[in-house]
Amino acid sequence: MVDRISRAPWIWSWFAAFLVWFATIMVTGGASTLGLSQAALTFAAFSIIVGIGQMFVITLGPGNIDLSVPATMTLAGTVALKLMDVDNAMILPGLMTAILIGIAVGVSNYALIKALRIPPIIATLSMSFIVQSAAIWTNRGLRIKPPSFLADFTTSTTLGVPNVSLVALVISVIAWLLLEKTIYGRWISAIGQSMPAARMAGIPVDGTRFITYVFCAVLAALAGYLLACFSGGAALNMGTEYLLMSIAVVVLGGTAVAGGDSNVPGIWGASLFMFLVVSMLNTYGLGAGIRLIMTGLIIISVIMLAGGRQPGAR
Amino acid sequence: MRPTLSADAIRLTIPALSLAVLLAAVFWLQPRAMSYIGVNLLFNLAVPIALATIAQMLIMSVNDLDLAMGTFVSFVACVTATFLREEPLLGVLILIGAVAVYAVLGVVIHLRNLPSIVVSLGMSFIWAGLAVLLLPAPGGQAPEWVRTVMTMKPPVAPMAIVASVIIAVVAHFIVMRSSLGVLIRGVGGNQRSVERAGWSVLAARAAAYALAGVFAVLAGISLVGLTTSADANIALRYTLLSIAGVILGGGEFIGGRISPIGAVLGALTLTLAGSFLSFLRISPDWQIGAQGAILIIVLALRLLLNRLENRDRRR
Numbered sequence: 370m371v372d373r374i375s376r377a378p379w380i381w382s383w384f385a386a387f388l389v390w391f392a393t394i395m396v397t398g399g400a401s402t403l404g405l406s407q408a409a410l411t412f413a414a415f416s417i418i419v420g421i422g423q424m425f426v427i428t429l430g431p432g433n434i435d436l437s438v439p440a441t442m443t444l445a446g447t448v449a450l451k452l453m454d455v456d457n458a459m460i461l462p463g464l465m466t467a468i469l470i471g472i473a474v475g476v477s478n479y480a481l482i483k484a485l486r487i488p489p490i491i492a493t494l495s496m497s498f499i500v501q502s503a504a505i506w507t508n509r510g511l512r513i514k515p516p517s518f519l520a521d522f523t524t525s526t527t528l529g530v531p532n533v534s535l536v537a538l539v540i541s542v543i544a545w546l547l548l549e550k551t552i553y554g555r556w557i558s559a560i561g562q563s564m565p566a567a568r569m570a571g572i573p574v575d576g577t578r579f580i581t582y583v584f585c586a587v588l589a590a591l592a593g594y595l596l597a598c599f600s601g602g603a604a605l606n607m608g609t610e611y612l613l614m615s616i617a618v619v620v621l622g623g624t625a626v627a628g629g630d631s632n633v634p635g636i637w638g639a640s641l642f643m644f645l646v647v648s649m650l651n652t653y654g655l656g657a658g659i660r661l662i663m664t665g666l667i668i669i670s671v672i673m674l675a676g677g678r679q680p681g682a683r
Numbered sequence: 684m685r686p687t688l689s690a691d692a693i694r695l696t697i698p699a700l701s702l703a704v705l706l707a708a709v710f711w712l713q714p715r716a717m718s719y720i721g722v723n724l725l726f727n728l729a730v731p732i733a734l735a736t737i738a739q740m741l742i743m744s745v746n747d748l749d750l751a752m753g754t755f756v757s758f759v760a761c762v763t764a765t766f767l768r769e770e771p772l773l774g775v776l777i778l779i780g781a782v783a784v785y786a787v788l789g790v791v792i793h794l795r796n797l798p799s800i801v802v803s804l805g806m807s808f809i810w811a812g813l814a815v816l817l818l819p820a821p822g823g824q825a826p827e828w829v830r831t832v833m834t835m836k837p838p839v840a841p842m843a844i845v846a847s848v849i850i851a852v853v854a855h856f857i858v859m860r861s862s863l864g865v866l867i868r869g870v871g872g873n874q875r876s877v878e879r880a881g882w883s884v885l886a887a888r889a890a891a892y893a894l895a896g897v898f899a900v901l902a903g904i905s906l907v908g909l910t911t912s913a914d915a916n917i918a919l920r921y922t923l924l925s926i927a928g929v930i931l932g933g934g935e936f937i938g939g940r941i942s943p944i945g946a947v948l949g950a951l952t953l954t955l956a957g958s959f960l961s962f963l964r965i966s967p968d969w970q971i972g973a974q975g976a977i978l979i980i981v982l983a984l985r986l987l988l989n990r991l992e993n994r995d996r997r998r
Binding site: 503 | 750791795797798800801802804805806807808809810811812813814815816819923926927930935936937966968969970971972973974975976978979982983986
């Protein structure tokens with residue numbers, strides 16, 4: 370049992386998150402335990418949602434990364450808030466619009482990848498330029514407040530647990546079920562391990578990849594919608610940090626970058642860890658430069674500890 | 684013999700053609716740009732982008748990807764605008780150290796079999812942090828000699844063009860003609876067979892990373908020569924620009940299939956795309972989007988030409 374747990378790829382990110390959490394609590398003498406935990410769950414929720422989408426894409430194999438995540442988040446948040454226009458009755462149409470934007474971006478991404486045979490990194494990058502432009506065009510520097518109900522929902526807690534992290538939990542459970550219990554999950558793992566082999570085994574490779582890119586974009590749009598409501602309005606740069614973040618949490622969480630092997634619990638550990646590191650360094654009163662350097666060093670040490678796979682093992 | 688030659692030629696034709704078409708479009712829109720000063724202005728920022736693209740290309744030739752290119756070039760720019768000017772010896776030492784860090788990264792990535800994307804992601808935070816420590820606010824000043832070199836006015840062609848040609852030729856000789864270059868591309872093509880042939884894959888990867896570090900350092904220095912001062916965020920977009928440049932130039936993510944001349948042409952195309960859009964008087968809102976569209980169009984063109992090439996070969 371212990372042996373099985375210590376070999377689980379996600380255990381490292383949880384261990385690291387706990388360590389950092391503990392180190393921060395110690396400095397403040399335990400005074401901020403509840404506040405820190407709630408803040409961590411809240412902010413981690415957004416990285417978890419985009420991270421899960423990115424994980425599905427990365428599982429598809431080398432070269433599969435969705436760089437349009439930040440732009441999709443921004444566009445979905447901007448358009449949804451503009452449509453809702455502080456009206457509680459418009460919450461559902463707003464959500465639907467955000468999801469539709471996600472679907473549209475995902476479909477266009479895969480259309481570029483498939484029809485023009487552009488490598489996914491470049492296809493999603495070019496797409497993100499266009500989506501970002503659309504966001505700039507719709508936003509025009511206006512900052513529209515979210516409907517009061519949504520603003521309350523995203524910033525409050527249920528039984529001490531932040532609502533956004535509950536949303537992230539529901540999405541994670543769905544993602545886990547998709548990955549572990551459905552044929553679709555087996556398909557994306559198979560494609561990630563070897564696309565030619567998957568094709569020969571009769572797996573609908575194109576359909577599976579298509580669904581995966583759409584799924585990732587929809588999750589990004591959903592995260593953008595929630596983030597815009599949480600932070601009291603959409604900003605043009607609100608997605609920026611989630612580009613590197615979404616990749617970092619996937620990899621730190623123990624998903625193989627070479628594809629074909631993914632895991633959902635690791636995303637939670639890694640997302641909590643990424644937030645906790647920043648807040649720990651803030652607690653220690655370190656400047657922005659030192660904080661960035663420490664974040665980098667920690668990412669590299671975690672990947673050195675956890676990511677060193679034996680050559681030929683995969 | 685002939686088919687391989689024509690495949691390489693086609694690989695170069697597409698980037699060259701897209702650059703020529705874009706240049707023709709710019710001249711058609713703005714005939715006054717067709718002069719020494721005009722061309723110099725159009726390609727003003729091409730030199731650092733071309734150098735960064737070559738650096739990214741070297742990393743991609745061993746099947747890795749460097750997500751820290753932008754922050755590293757920014758860091759070098761900050762060092763250039765501060766230490767390299769005030770204490771040249773210390774500045775040179777720092778830059779040599781930075782290149783050594785790149786070589787060490789190659790060694791570590793190889794020994795521990797780590798994903799380069801994540802390691803460079805971590806490094807991007809470190810370079811950004813160091814840059815912020817050096818220059819918390821935009822400032823510093825370019826060393827005189829860098830400024831002089833970058834603003835030189837050689838006869839016949841402007842500096843940006845002359846420098847791009849030199850970069851392309853030097854990179855071509857290193858990557859395509861030297862035995863080290865063949866070794867590096869071999870690692871990208873088939874690591875195991877390079878190993879079995881008795882070469883050290885470790886040394887090849889370290890060399891590729893160190894060379895990339897050298898080119899990226901040059902990119903940072905030349906960038907400061909053009910902008911005269913530096914900022915911790917000065918070159919953040921270089922990460923994506925450099926990857927796009929390599930791909931536009933006919934390079935591929937895996938398999939060691941790269942083309943230095945193509946990469947420089949790709950970098951020039953990307954630089955020109957910006958000028959082209961401002962000549963078209965596109966609303967600033969859509970400038971980034973139009974850049975994305977140009978990228979897509981060029982790649983679609985490449986697909987079309989590749990198809991033609993394949994059809995010819997089958998005949």
